[in-house]
Amino acid sequence: MKEKTADEIFKQLYFEKYEDKYNIKYFKGNREIWFYKETREVESNKLINMQQLRAINKKVEELGWIEWKKKIKKQRYKY
Numbered sequence: 001m002k003e004k005t006a007d008e009i010f011k012q013l014y015f016e017k018y019e020d021k022y023n024i025k026y027f028k029g030n031r032e033i034w035f036y037k038e039t040r041e042v043e044s045n046k047l048i049n050m051q052q053l054r055a056i057n058k059k060v061e062e063l064g065w066i067e068w069k070k071k072i073k074k075q076r077y078k079y
Contacts, residue, residue: 006059013051024059040065 007017015026015033024035033056034043040063042056060066 004058006055006062009051009055009058013055015055026055035059035063037063 004012010017010026013028015028015031018025018027022037024037026033030045032045033048033052035041036043042060044052048056
């Protein structure tokens, strides 16, 4: 079974998406989750739940901000 993308997870959680050159914003009502491309930071204006955290982690992974995960995979196959 194919793993869902971050956009699919956010959509399932009823978030809409806005993206420009510098930022990605997911929003639902007055809740906003920002991804700042230049600084590689994530910000939310409210507390996040576990489902939202899963979507955030997936997006960070898709953006290539998680370098350690790639290193771990490479190390597994060295031996």
